[in-house]
Amino acid sequence: MSISRLKDHWREQRMFLGRVIAAAIVVVLLAGLLVYRLVDLQVVHFEHFTRLSQGNRVRLEPVPPVRGLLFDRNGQVMAENRPVYQLELIPEQVKNIDETLAALVGLGLVEDEALPRIREQLRSQRRFEPVILRPRLDETEAARFAVQRPRFPGVDIQARLARQYPLGEVASHVIGYVSAISQQDLQRVDAANYAGTAQTGKVGAERAWEHLLHGTTGHRQVLVNAQGRRLQELERNDAVPGRNFYLTIDLELQALAEKALAGRRGAVVALDPRNGQVLALASMPGYDPNLFSMGVSGEHFRALQSDIDQPLFNRALRGQYPPGSTIKPMLALAGLHYGVVEPDDAIFCPGWFSLPNHSHRYRDWKREGHGEIDLENAVAQSCDVYFYHLAVSLGIERMHDFLAMFGLGTPTGIEIPGERSGLVPSRDWKRQAFSRREDQPWFPGETVITGIGQGYMLATPLQLAQAAAILGNRGRGFRPTLLAGIEDLATGEREAIEPEPLAPLSLSPTHVEEAIESMVAVMHSPRGTARASGQDSPWTIAGKTGTAQVVAIAQGEEYDEELVAERHRPHALFIAFAPAENPRIAISVLVENGESGSAAAAPIARALVDNWQSREGD
Amino acid sequence: MAVSQSVFGEHHSLGLGRRVMAGLKLDGPLVLGLLLIAAFGLVVLWSAGGQESSLLVRQLVRLGVGFAVLLVVAQIPPKVLRLWSPWIFLAGLALLVAVLVAGDFGKGAQRWLNLGFVRFQPAEIMKLAVPMTAAWYLRDRPLPPRFTELCILLVLVILPAILIARQPDLGTALLVASSGLLVVLLGGLRVKLVLLLGAMGAALAPVLWHFMHDYQRRRVLTFFNPENDPLGAGYHIIQSKIAIGSGGLFGKGWGNGSQAQLEFLPERSTDFIFAVLGEEFGLIGLLLLLAAYLLVIGRGLYIALQAQDTFGRLLAGSISLTFFVYVFVNTGMVTGLLPVVGVPLPLVSYGGSSMVTLMAGFGILMSINGHRNLLAR
Numbered sequence: 005m006s007i008s009r010l011k012d013h014w015r016e017q018r019m020f021l022g023r024v025i026a027a028a029i030v031v032v033l034l035a036g037l038l039v040y041r042l043v044d045l046q047v048v049h050f051e052h053f054t055r056l057s058q059g060n061r062v063r064l065e066p067v068p069p070v071r072g073l074l075f076d077r078n079g080q081v082m083a084e085n086r087p088v089y090q091l092e093l094i095p096e097q098v099k100n101i102d103e104t105l106a107a108l109v110g111l112g113l114v115e116d117e118a119l120p121r122i123r124e125q126l127r128s129q130r131r132f133e134p135v136i137l138r139p140r141l142d143e144t145e146a147a148r149f150a151v152q153r154p155r156f157p158g159v160d161i162q163a164r165l166a167r168q169y170p171l172g173e174v175a176s177h178v179i180g181y182v183s184a185i186s187q188q189d190l191q192r193v194d195a196a197n198y199a200g201t202a203q204t205g206k207v208g209a210e211r212a213w214e215h216l217l218h219g220t221t222g223h224r225q226v227l228v229n230a231q232g233r234r235l236q237e238l239e240r241n242d243a244v245p246g247r248n249f250y251l252t253i254d255l256e257l258q259a260l261a262e263k264a265l266a267g268r269r270g271a272v273v274a275l276d277p278r279n280g281q282v283l284a285l286a287s288m289p290g291y292d293p294n295l296f297s298m299g300v301s302g303e304h305f306r307a308l309q310s311d312i313d314q315p316l317f318n319r320a321l322r323g324q325y326p327p328g329s330t331i332k333p334m335l336a337l338a339g340l341h342y343g344v345v346e347p348d349d350a351i352f353c354p355g356w357f358s359l360p361n362h363s364h365r366y367r368d369w370k371r372e373g374h375g376e377i378d379l380e381n382a383v384a385q386s387c388d389v390y391f392y393h394l395a396v397s398l399g400i401e402r403m404h405d406f407l408a409m410f411g412l413g414t415p416t417g418i419e420i421p422g423e424r425s426g427l428v429p430s431r432d433w434k435r436q437a438f439s440r441r442e443d444q445p446w447f448p449g450e451t452v453i454t455g456i457g458q459g460y461m462l463a464t465p466l467q468l469a470q471a472a473a474i475l476g477n478r479g480r481g482f483r484p485t486l487l488a489g490i491e492d493l494a495t496g497e498r499e500a501i502e503p504e505p506l507a508p509l510s511l512s513p514t515h516v517e518e519a520i521e522s523m524v525a526v527m528h529s530p531r532g533t534a535r536a537s538g539q540d541s542p543w544t545i546a547g548k549t550g551t552a553q554v555v556a557i558a559q560g561e562e563y564d565e566e567l568v569a570e571r572h573r574p575h576a577l578f579i580a581f582a583p584a585e586n587p588r589i590a591i592s593v594l595v596e597n598g599e600s601g602s603a604a605a606a607p608i609a610r611a612l613v614d615n616w617q618s619r620e621g622d
Numbered sequence: 623m624a625v626s627q628s629v630f631g632e633h634h635s636l637g638l639g640r641r642v643m644a645g646l647k648l649d650g651p652l653v654l655g656l657l658l659i660a661a662f663g664l665v666v667l668w669s670a671g672g673q674e675s676s677l678l679v680r681q682l683v684r685l686g687v688g689f690a691v692l693l694v695v696a697q698i699p700p701k702v703l704r705l706w707s708p709w710i711f712l713a714g715l716a717l718l719v720a721v722l723v724a725g726d727f728g729k730g731a732q733r734w735l736n737l738g739f740v741r742f743q744p745a746e747i748m749k750l751a752v753p754m755t756a757a758w759y760l761r762d763r764p765l766p767p768r769f770t771e772l773c774i775l776l777v778l779v780i781l782p783a784i785l786i787a788r789q790p791d792l793g794t795a796l797l798v799a800s801s802g803l804l805v806v807l808l809g810g811l812r813v814k815l816v817l818l819l820g821a822m823g824a825a826l827a828p829v830l831w832h833f834m835h836d837y838q839r840r841r842v843l844t845f846f847n848p849e850n851d852p853l854g855a856g857y858h859i860i861q862s863k864i865a866i867g868s869g870g871l872f873g874k875g876w877g878n879g880s881q882a883q884l885e886f887l888p889e890r891s892t893d894f895i896f897a898v899l900g901e902e903f904g905l906i907g908l909l910l911l912l913a914a915y916l917l918v919i920g921r922g923l924y925i926a927l928q929a930q931d932t933f934g935r936l937l938a939g940s941i942s943l944t945f946f947v948y949v950f951v952n953t954g955m956v957t958g959l960l961p962v963v964g965v966p967l968p969l970v971s972y973g974g975s976s977m978v979t980l981m982a983g984f985g986i987l988m989s990i991n992g993h994r995n996l997l998a999r
Contacts, residue, residue, distance in 0.1 A: 016765045016810070020935055023808045024923050027939070031919060031946050035912060038950065041957045045867040046905045053867025057881055057901075064857060 065226055066200030069219030070165065072246030074179060074209055076255040077281075077488050081170055082179050083210065083293075087163040089141040091149065092134040095126055097158030104156055105137075113149055114138055134162070140298070167203065167297040173290040175258050177318045178251065178282075178420070178486065180208020181293035197221050203297065207318075209251060209486060212419040216490065219246035248491035250498075252281035260615055261286040264608040269596040271319040271465040274612055277473035277581060277590045279503035280482025282418070283616065285466070287319040321416075321423040324462040325594060328550030329386045329601070330579045331407060331457040334471060335394060336379055337519040338406040341511060344397040347518050350378045357392040359448055366392050366452050369551070383522035384532045386549060388456050395455025400446060403454055404430040409509050410471040411481065412463050418484045426467050429460040458553060465594045468579050473590035475523075476546065476581030478516050479509035520546050524584050534578070537606035543617050546584040547609065549601030550577030573597040578605035582613045589616045647696040647992025649925065655918035656969065656984060660685050662911050663895075663970030669877045670891040670898040671972065677891065681972055688981035695985025699993045703986060704933045707758035711751040711778075717744035718785040745786045745794045746979045750986070752782055752798050753944070756805035757936040765932070766810030775806050787833060793951075793963040801944040808939040809932075858894065859958050861887050866900035866908075866957060873904030891972040893964055896956040911970070912953075919946045925991045934990040941983045948980075 045053065074083035091113060098104050105122065108114040114122075114137050125135045137159070141149065146161055153159075167182050182203040189204045193214070198204070200221055205214040222243035227235040261272035265288040274284040291308060308316055317323065339345040355373030356365040368374070368388040374381070382390035395403060407413065413428035427433070431446045438444050453459040463471075466484065474481035483504040491498045523546035527538030533549045552575040576598025581587035591609045598604030643650050664678060664685075671677035721744050756775055760767060767775065779802030787795035807816065831839065865881035874880070879901035881887045890898050900908050922942025929935040945968060952967040954960035966973075968980050 012764070016932065019765065019810050020808065020939075021927060023810065024927055024939060027804075027808070027943055028920070028923060031916075031943070034946075034950050035916060038912070038953055038957065038959070039909065041959055042866070042900070042905055042908055045863060045957065046870050046900065046908075049867050050870045053864050054870065056864045057868030064860075 065224050067222035067224055067240070067243045068200035068202075069221055069243035070245040071167065071182075071219065072213075072217040072491075072493075073248045074217075075248065075250045076175075076253045076258075077250065077283075078254065079250070080255050082175060082251065082253070082255070083167065083169050085165040086168045088139075088166045089143075089146040090136060090162045090164060091138040091141055091159065092162050093122075093137050093159045094134050095158075096131040099157075101126065104159060107155070108137065108159070111148065111152060113141070113145060169293045169297070171255070172294070173292050174262060175253060175255065175286075176208075176290040176293050177287040177320060178208055178253055178258070178285050179293055180210040180212075180420070181206055181296040182210050183296040193218075199223075206296070207422065208420055209249065211421055212486075213247075213249055217246040217249065220244040245493050248493065249487065250489040250491065251486050252276075252283065252488045253285065253486065254283045254616075256619075257284040257612060257616055258286060260284075261608065261612060262288060262290065264611060265595070268598065269313055269319070270598065270605075271323060271592075271594045272608060272612070273320050273465050273469035273592050274616070275469050275473045275484055275590045277477040277587045278482075280473070280484050281488065281503070282484055282486050283589065284612070285320050285486070287317070287323070289313050289315040291315045318420075318422065319465065319594065319596075321418060321420065321464050321466045323594070324424050324426050324464055325575055325577070326459075326461055326552040327412075327457040327463040327468060328552040328575075328577050329388075329391075329456055330468055330548050330550035330577050330592075331412075331461075331463075331471075332383050332386065332391055333475065333519045333523050333548050334407060334410055335391060335398070335403065335455060336383055336522055337475070337511065337515055338398055338403060339379070339394045340515040340518060341406065342398060342402055345379060345394060347379045350376045351390055351393055353377050353387050353389040355389070357389045357452070359396070359452065362449075364449065366449075379518065380522040380525050381529075381531070383519075383548065384525035384529050386526075386533050391455040392452050395451050396448070398455075400430060400451045400454060403451075404428050404433075407471075410474050411506075412461075412467055412471060416466055416470050416484045418466060419486055423466070424464055426464050427460060427462040429454060434460075457550060465592045468577070468592035468594075469590055472579040472581050472592060473587075474506075474509070475516070475519065476584075476587035476590050478513065479511050481506040481508075520584055523548055523580075527580075534602045534606040536602065537610040541582075541610070541613075543582050543613070544584040545580055545582040545610070545613055546587075547578060547580035547606060549606060550579070551575070551599070551601050552577060554597065571597055573599045576601045576604035578602075578609050580606075580609040580613065582617065588620055589613060644992070646693065647988055648693075649921065649988055649991045651921045652918060652925070652984065652987065652991075655914055655921060658914040659911065659918065659969045662899075662914065663967075665876070666895055666899045666902070666970065667891060667972055669879065669902055670882055670895050673877060677972060684973070684977050685969075688977045691978050692981040692985040692988065695982050696988035696992060698985075698989055700931075700934050700937075700986075700990050703754065703937075703989065704758055704761060707751070707754040710747065711755040711782075714744055714747035714751045715782060715785070717747065718782060720744070722785065722788060743791075743794075745782075745789065745791060745798065746976060748782045748786065748798045749794070749801060749944075749976075749979050750941075750983055752779055752802040753805050753937055753940040754986075756802050756809075757933045757940065760805070760809050760936060761931065761933040766812060767806070772806065772811070772815070775802070779803060779806070791964075792834065793965045796963065797944065797947060797951075797965065800947050801940055804940040804943045804947075805936045808926075808936050808943075858888050858962055862894050862897040862956050863958050865897040869901040869904045869907075871905050873900070873902045873907055876902055878902060893952070893966055893971060894956055895971050896953050896967050899970075900956075915946070915949050919943070919949075922987055925987055928994065929990050930994055938987055938990045941987055945980070945983070 071085055073081060073085070076082055093101070093104070095101065105114060105119065109116060109119070118138065122135060122137060141161065149161060169176070169179060169181070182205050184202060185198060185204045190198065193204065197218070197220060201218065205211040205217060210217065220243060222241045224240040225238040227238060257274055261274065261284045265272060265286060268288060270288055272284060272286040273282065275281065276283055295304060340347070353368060353374040355368045355371050357368075358365055366388070369386065373389070374385055374387045377385070377387050377390055379390075381387070407428045413426055415423045415425045429450070434446050435444045450459050454461055470481070470484055483506060485501065485504065487501045489498050489500050524544055526532040526534050526549065527541070527545045527547045529535065532538065534547050538545055538547070554572050554574055574597070576595040578593040578601045579591065581590040589612065591612055593605040593608045595604040640650070643653075664681060667681055668678055755778055759771075759775060759778065763771060779799055783795045783799040786798055861881060865879065865887050868874070868881065869879070879898055881901050882890050882898040887894055887897055896908075899911060919942050922938060922945065926935050926938035926942060929938050948965060948968045951960060951963060951965045952971075955962050955965070966976060969977070
């Protein structure tokens, strides 16, 4: 260690003294700065701050933004803001409150039951603050009051904007609704921006684009006196209105789908295969979103929640059903793709199938069997035995991988929250899904029934429409979207939304055409299962029926419609796209307990195809 | 020898009070200053807390505990404190990690450690452990420290600060870091290096920004332009300035501050209590409080100068100056000079485990002062 590194106490003490003096100077300077600031605030600007504080004070009030509107693809309004009329009374301006109230009750403008609440408010509120006599007046009531108004000084109508859904129940599962902000909602959003907002989007499009629909809250500084009465507006920073949203929904098609399902439980999804746009997304029964935006009563809400038909449940993207035979075209394509079958290979269908060395008979829907049958006819007539064979040849892993390519088993990514993923089973899945070791292995019989879309397999109606769209567009899929355009009122610009292509499937075009041909045969061949719905169609439709069992039918037991309770009847399914050679629409239909895909579901798809093609086809 | 009447005088006299104080290792002027501030605080708290005695009682209890801790710490000789320093530091570091891993949730931030019978914030330990350890490290080394020593010191200071900032508690992290850096500054860090560190700090600002939470970023942005967010954080500053400004020279009188009493002023019994004082007691009240603070800080620096070894000097100096940092950060925030960081006004704001830490710090000052070897003079 050098000499200079030795401790020199005297030098260090002097250095420390220097440092402390420097620090003290800094302390004094900063304290001086603080004092300067205090003098500036309390002496120089005393008058200014006193004006803001004493007697009159500045109160910051939020100015809520106007919520963006929702339109369908053609500009028809789906959600809007309408003024509602509120009847108010300002106590200090009314000479005889009891008389006034009695007269208003006499005119039918104030309800008898509301009187105790009004009296309570009159007691507790300040005399210049308005008391709400009636939160909503309809137009005729508002007009009736307007005529009588001179009789009621101090009573007036106030207009405010409220969310309204002019379509009522139509498209309710797409639009969703707004209702009162909860504590949980406030965790999700910037609370300061919701300072003046009473409602927020809860489900559907109202929720999906809440952040853009809501807009930015403005604020104003108002002078209030010691009692809180507003005296003057000092400064105003206007709110920025929310964006307007153009959805891809075609309301005509949407209404048609809902009408077709009226009185039933089910879902219809229609996509444009060329860009993934959702043309219709119906889930029935629906509900009237106005109930929520107007403030639904607890009793009413509980009734909706406990309704056995589940009107609040969005079946189109949350309902998971066994897809049944609707996956057969995809599995036929898988057979061709993996070289397991050739189009002209025929098998013999005796009406049942058994695994080697097993006695269990897997039945065909047609007891007497289809006889010799090739791929196209197997799809057209929905021969179960053909697909039992095919499933065994493919094995569960290849079926899983192939169906996954069509989007089954994963959420499609549509913007509306709450979508379910469905399920395409595999060995890995089963090992993880079951806790008991003996349940974990994959059994050969489970492969067999997967071939006809039964067993563990589940799909949402949206996923089935998406699978049909991908197949119809020859493997070039798009992410399903509800968003056609966003309009910014501030700039007047309308932003169009580009379709989001998925990775195209690498499939042989001849194989794809074979599979599509088999679906055309479902509609247009003499023995196709949905030939009735394909009859006299001006355009070629590719379709596939499906029936999903709700309860297992025991071996050998006859299926008796009379005995099976309505809700135990199988679900009817149908997928389609048209025109088959260049599809403009892809559809999935699900009718809960509809029994027969061809009878209950296919006609709905046909009606949608006809409607869309007659307007959009060229 | 004449008996000095100055507040900075020595306790050689034979007065009974002074003998008791010396026996308890207490420093008269420092105790006086602390009592003045605490009394001031209680008066304001009565008004700011809605004239409720329960708040006052709880604050009194805290102050009592604080003074008790002060008394105990003052009895521990500085030599022992010095020996303990690195171990307290290591324990604090371990607790900080523990709090990040398994801390209870308090206000959405992980700051508290629950020991069953008591919950406390390990970050509080670090407020004292960091300057103690920095002073311990420099105790026998020739000053000013060499570059490698500085690097080690920097790690000692920055590591706990980062851990605390991760909790996230930016205010405390900054205080801990500054208490350590003050030791280094007092230890003779060359002016050139000070400037270099300043430049490094400026360069680190974007990194710090990256680590900040949204609410902290909003506060910084709001500081530069309070009008940006008048409904959120900007509201605090606007209302606080109105409260202070409308107080004028003499204030609106005790309990008559309309900003405070009509609840325009947020956090009025905690972080923004300085504004209540300004509104009700005016500039005069604020200057009195400020004078009391400066008395304490000045006396602390005097004790540092009188200390007999490097450890005592650096530690006493750091504790006194950190106390000023507290006061300035809080008052600067309330008057709109600094961004809103949640730092309470020491000994005046309601609540806080920070009260005990502060008093323990002053206990260390008393110990350094009270255990001086008189023969060495």
